[in-house]
Every structure is written in C-alpha cells, then in structure tokens.
Amino acid sequence: DGGITQSPKYLFRKEGQNVTLSCEQNLNHDAMYWYRQDPGQGLRLIYYSQIVNDFQKGDIAEGYSVSREKKESFPLTVTSAQKNPTAFYLCASSIRQAMEGYTFGSGTRLTVV
Amino acid sequence: AQRVTQPEKLLSVFKGAPVELKCNYSYSGSPELFWYVQYSRQRLQLLLRHISRESIKGFTADLNKGETSFHLKKPFAQEEDSAMYYCAPRPPRTLYGGATNKLIFGTGTLLAVQP
Numbered sequence: 564d565g566g567i568t569q570s571p572k573y574l575f576r577k578e579g580q581n582v583t584l585s586c587e588q589n590l591n592h593d594a595m596y597w598y599r600q601d602p603g604q605g606l607r608l609i610y611y612s613q614i615v616n617d618f619q620k621g622d623i624a625e626g627y628s629v630s631r632e633k634k635e636s637f638p639l640t641v642t643s644a645q646k647n648p649t650a651f652y653l654c655a656s657s658i659r660q661a662m663e664g665y666t667f668g669s670g671t672r673l674t675v676v
Numbered sequence: 677a678q679r680v681t682q683p684e685k686l687l688s689v690f691k692g693a694p695v696e697l698k699c700n701y702s703y704s705g706s707p708e709l710f711w712y713v714q715y716s717r718q719r720l721q722l723l724l725r726h727i728s729r730e731s732i733k734g735f736t737a738d739l740n741k742g743e744t745s746f747h748l749k750k751p752f753a754q755e756e757d758s759a760m761y762y763c764a765p766r767p768p769r770t771l772y773g774g775a776t777n778k779l780i781f782g783t784g785t786l787l788a789v790q791p
Contacts, residue, residue, distance in 0.1 A: 594777050603685065605762060605783035606720075613777065621778075653720065660777055662727075664710045664764075667720040 566590040569654050569668035576641070576648070576675050584639045584671045586654035592666070593659045595637035599623060600651040600670070609652075612637055613659065641673060649675045680765050682782035689753050690790050697748040697785050699737075699763030707765040709746040710779065711737055714760040723748075723761070733757070753789045760784050 567588040576582045586595065594613045598606040608621030612631040626645025631637055637656075641648045651672050655665040679702045689695055701707060711723040724732045726739045726746060737748045746763060764779040 596778075598781070603783065605682075606781035608778065608780075611778060655720075657777055662708075664712075664722040664725060665779060669719045 567654060567656055567666050567668045569652075569671050571671060572669070574671055574673045576673060578675055579643045581640055581642050582673065584641070584652055584654075584673070586637045586639065586668060587635055588637075588656045588666070589635060590656055590666060591634070592656035593634070594657045595631070596655045596657075596665065597621070597627070597629065597637070597639045598653045598655065600653055606653065609639065648673055680763055680780050680782040682761075682763055682785050684785045685783070686786045686788065688788045688790060691755055692752050695748075695750045695753045695757070695787065695789075697761050697763075697787065699746045699748065699782060701744050701746065701763075701765045703744075703765060703767055707767055709737070709739060710764045710766070711735070711746075711748050712762040712764055712781070714762070716759070720762070753787075755789045755791055758787055758789045760786050 570585045596611040597609040599609055600606050607623050609623055609627050610618055610621050610629040612618035615631055615634050618629050618631050626642055628640045651670050653670050654668040657665045681700045683698055709726040712720050713723045714720045724730055735748055735750045737746050739746050762784045763782040766779050
C-alpha cells in the first residue's frame with residue numbers, strides 16, 4: 564500500500580497526555596519527514612531525518628519529539644506541551660537528495676478531547 | 677525568507693475550460709520544483725517535476741526564472757481533476773555546497789471543476 568504506512572488512521576487524546584504516531588516505510592529511503600496539515604495553512608514541516616540516529620527540527624517543532632532508531636521507522640510524539648495538537652499529520656520519505664520528490668503516507672488525524 | 681506562494685485558495689472552472697494554478701517562489705538560485713495533488717480521500721501524491729519536463733494527466737508546468745513562477749496548466753479541465761494542488765519547491769544548494777532535501781509546500785489551491 565504505497566510503501567509507507569501510518570497508524571493509526573484516527574487518534575483521540577485527552578488534554579495533558581502524550582501520544583505517539585507511527586510511520587513505517589519499506590522503500591529503503593534514507594530520509595523521512597513529518598508534516599502537519601491544517602486548513603488554509605498547507606503543509607508545515609515538524610521534523611525530518613536524513614539518516615538513522617539523526618534528525619533536525621522543522622519550522623514548527625515545539626511540542627513534538629521524534630526518534631530514528633531504524634531506517635524504516637520515524638515515530639512522532641505529540642507531547643502535552645503542544646498547544647494546538649488537533650490536526651492531520653502526514654509522514655513522508657524520500658531518497659537522500661529527494662530528486663524524485665516524496666512518497667507520502669495516508670495520514671493520521673489526531674483529535675484532542 | 678524563503679517562501680512559496682499560491683495566491684488562490686479556491687479555483688472554480690467549468691468542464692472543458694482552461695486551468696492555471698499559480699505558484700510563485702522567492703528563492704535565489706535555481707530551486708527544483710514539484711507539484712503535488714491530493715484527491716478526495718486519497719493520499720498526497722506527486723503530479724509532476726519541472727526537471728522532467730513531462731505532461732501528466734494533461735497538466736504541464738513551466739519554470740519561469742524571470743518571474744520566479746511555476747504555474748500549473750491544463751488546456752481543458754475535467755471533473756476528475758477536482759482536487760487540492762500544492763506547489764513545492766526544493767531550495768537550491770546552500771552557499772556551503774550542502775544540498776537540502778526539504779520541500780517547502782505552499783498553502784494549496786482547491787480546484788473545483790463544475791460539470
């Protein structure tokens with residue numbers, strides 16, 4: 564199913580709780596990315612990783628954390644410090660130089676209740 | 677600041693009419709440019725890249741360095757073209773020669789093709 568899988572599809576969280584979104588790819592891509600998609604704001608980069616055990620902050624990293632222990636996996640944790648976590652989260656991957664663009668997952672919709 | 681602008685949030689046309697989705701960028705040098713499309717209930721997918729100079733589903737996009745634009749065009753819109761379209765430049769290499777693989781996405785344009 565496209566080589567990149569995000570789970571779960573829908574996630575509900577209580578205020579004050581941390582939650583982790585999963586992203587797995589079997590495309591042998593070196594680089595992985597997390598974006599947040601909000602109506603009228605397009606896609607905003609949260610974190611990205613170009614290689615295992617290394618990652619960099621994107622434009623809106625506050626309140627989020629990531630890890631890259633394996634090439635295939637790039638989980639995103641939305642912490643209680645994120646002030647407005649309700650959003651649609653997209654994971655993507657690419658070859659190192661992204662010459663062919665990104666492959667996207669199907670997304671996770673997080674709702675804080 | 678490095679930016680990409682898609683000025684239209686919504687573009688509504690009738691079937692068979694020409695379509696132009698605007699995209700302007702503000703990078704110096706030569707960025708690589710992509711257009712992505714998101715159909716209803718489907719994942720975001722690559723539509724075309726400027727370096728390949730290809731036409732996908734009848735869409736083309738020409739890089740105009742003078743105007744720093746990469747508008748997406750189709751001569752005759754179809755109802756199945758209705759979707760959200762995102763322009764995404766990849767910034768050029770840094771002054772120190774390091775390449776970046778980050779894509780910067782515009783805010784998107786919703787294309788609605790009426791029957």
